[in-house]
Amino acid sequence: MTTMNVGFVLFPNLTQLDFTGPLQVLARLPGAEIHIAAKSTAPVPTDCPLALVPTTRFADCPPLDLICVPGGLGVAEAVGDAETVDFIRTQGERARWVTSVCTGAFLLGAAGLLDGRRATTHWGYTGLLPLVGATHEAGRVVHDGNVTTAGGVTSGIDFALRLVAEIAGEEVAQSIQLTIEYDPAPPYQSGHPSQAPDAVMAKVGPNFEASSARMREALAAA
Amino acid sequence: MTTMNVGFVLFPNLTQLDFTGPLQVLARLPGAEIHIAAKSTAPVPTDCPLALVPTTRFADCPPLDLICVPGGLGVAEAVGDAETVDFIRTQGERARWVTSVCTGAFLLGAAGLLDGRRATTHWGYTGLLPLVGATHEAGRVVHDGNVTTAGGVTSGIDFALRLVAEIAGEEVAQSIQLTIEYDPAPPYQSGHPSQAPDAVMAKVGPNFEASSARMREALAAA
8 A cells, every 4th residue: 555645734723623624534544644744843722722733844744645734713824924835835736635624725825726726715715715816616625626625614524535535435435434423413504604594694704704804914915 | 701611531542533523612612611631731642643732630620510521442541540530520520511422421431420321422332331321322412411422523513512502502503503614515425334335334343343342341340
């Protein structure tokens, strides 16, 4: 079996589930060697009161076959961080699979990797995709060539299972799905603006207007 | 708003998504103060190449209103660890909400907290629930009094949203669901033995026979 280098990019204030969901799936990809890369190997703070320990510095990370960039409010700062964006660009230009979850798409975009691509991101930010040269395509997971982008947060689990199916075949993906008992039963139909109750949308929507405006400014400055 | 102490129990070789899924949801519970407790504050290794940084030692953790115990292969060792089991027992006896995800149920059980309860756990281990005095009830999330147990790994997301609805109301749970874009679209129907293809079950099932046998021995010795 060929070893495949699978790398995740960490940066301060990422949304931890954007990363930990796909990690749980991709860690079971046969032959995968997982690299969790950050500027240093110091624990990285996330959007939750949880810090994550990287396995490698960017500088020491081997060439990746698959790069996955999670999102989160920290993206607005990370898109202006040359070391982080350079790492994503250098790795992404030679990787076989270039991927993001949630607003990680804007880090791919800041690295020039979404130019001319169809892509998606968290529903609150899809309108900003043209700022990085991409066209929004509706879908929880969007493939365009070797670039795969996923929607917000929990979409990373669906994304990773689809990627495993593409790389290692349907039966491997199904085996992982069974192992992690992924038979979801959301208590409500409220996971997307297309189905959320109006009162919920009225409450949540404004949060994303503010953070979307911050992301717009960050992308303009980057 | 009242502060509510929400605590997660970490131990070596836990399944990280058992914890990180519910964490993403419960961190947004209004008034929640999150405590990530372990024997020491050293990073805790997980089933993936990722170490997690606790926020508190067991010894320093305040009384919890809600305790959540994740699972993983490490449970077989943790059920024999007096300090871990004592922490769960002491906290669980006075907590308002006593909960587990996946095989975390056996840690609740080793602490005497499942005696006479209806409960669930990962599908590969449901047959062992009587060893800790519990009766298996089919269901992705099972409530019995103040004890809530969830099935394998990804069920922790459904579990946490249900718990938020119970604690803070339906609209708060729906808002969190929308924020984390939890509109799941599994690529296959393979998330539970009741629906997985026979060939997949034949491949995955034996893994759980071995780990279930190890858990049985660990519970007998504990």
